[in-house]
């Protein structure tokens with residue numbers, strides 16, 4: 001293989017970034033912590049317990065480890081209930097075509113999602129078998145913005161990071177991709193993702209010929 005494209009899941013291939021937001025919002029409201037879409041940006045791409053810690057920084061009291069575990073479980077069961085309703089129709093436009101175009105060009109594909117629900121979501125979306133390698137978030141020790149998950153996927157694909165492109169909707173993810181030594185494409189808001197090498201409004205705007213240089217093949 002000449003190159004690889006490594007995708008984030010939530011917010012890149014489907015709109016679960018908003019589903020995560022809804023589940024965190026409900027929890028924050030319950031415990032009286034102010035929470036809005038702007039604050040939610042700092043949670044995007046960040047794993048479950050680290051996200052909870054960021055929310056609890058704004059709480060009026062300290063929470064024990066047991067309480068934190070219970071809160072994280074509550075958020076997760078809300079989230080899981082919401083994604084049970086997901087299906088292939090919830091894939092962002094262009095995802096299937098992009099994966100097929102990459103395969104046709106001989107480019108490897110990987111998934112680097114921090115979500116422990118990633119496999120279940122991929123199955124619901126009907127794309128569980130479409131990647132050459134899917135990271136197991138439960139075996140990643142350090143959350144984004146640490147590069148560990150992207151480095152792990154590149155190594156499993158057998159592609160050097162310099163020939164990998166990472167695709168992310170979160171600032172923490174862009175930082176992780178760059179720290180892994182890869183080029184970063186942001187999907188979404190150009191202001192929030194200004195550190196990316198290119199920002200596209202949507203995954204459907206990803207043109208294989210523009211980003212994957214034939215010289216690598």
Ligand code: B16
Pocket residue numbers: 008009010011017020043044045046047048051076112113114115116117118170
């Ligand atoms: P879970 P990604 C991340 O997924 C989400 O962006 C983030 O909001 C979420 O907290 C994290 O997964 C953990 O998810 O609670 O399902 O394990 O963007 O890396 O695909």
Ligand code: MG
Pocket residue numbers: 008009010011012017044045168169170173
């Ligand atoms: Mg994401």
